[in-house]
Amino acid sequence: MAQRSTVAGAFGARIRITPPDTGLFLVEGRVTPPRQLIAAHGGRIVLVIPGGNRILALLPGAAYPALLSHRDLRHIGPVSIDPERFEHFMEHSGLGRHS
Numbered sequence: 001m002a003q004r005s006t007v008a009g010a011f012g013a014r015i016r017i018t019p020p021d022t023g024l025f026l027v028e029g030r031v032t033p034p035r036q037l038i039a040a041h042g043g044r045i046v047l048v049i050p051g052g053n054r055i056l057a058l059l060p061g062a063a064y065p066a067l068l069s070h071r072d073l074r075h076i077g078p079v080s081i082d083p084e085r086f087e088h089f090m091e092h093s094g095l096g097r098h099s
Contacts, residue, residue: 022058027067028075029053037072047090 024046027034033053038045041063047056056079059067067076 021061023061023064024079024081025057025059025064026075026077026079027055027057027059027073029055030072030074034073037067037070041067 025043027038027043029037031053033048033055035045035048035055038055038057038059041059043057043059043063045055045057049055053074064076064078067073070076
């Protein structure tokens with residue numbers, strides 16, 4: 001997933017962006033929740049969001065580019081949350097953690 005930057009090229013710079021080892025992602029399946037797809041890419045389900053095909057999952061950073069254009073996914077994107085607020089949400093939402 002390399003892109004060339006005209007600014008970097010003008011200065012003769014080489015830019016390399018390395019994805020994080022693991023990240024939190026919102027993953028939405030087209031038809032069903034993408035449980036098997038997440039597992040196949042070394043991910044772990046954090047939360048299955050009720051009422052749809054969305055899952056919050058921990059995925060290796062290298063899985064993100066591979067899943068961006070996967071035909072079975074409607075959307076995948078990184079999620080940034082405040083851990084304390086998320087814990088409060090989990091405690092009071094009644095959703096609990098699913099795996």
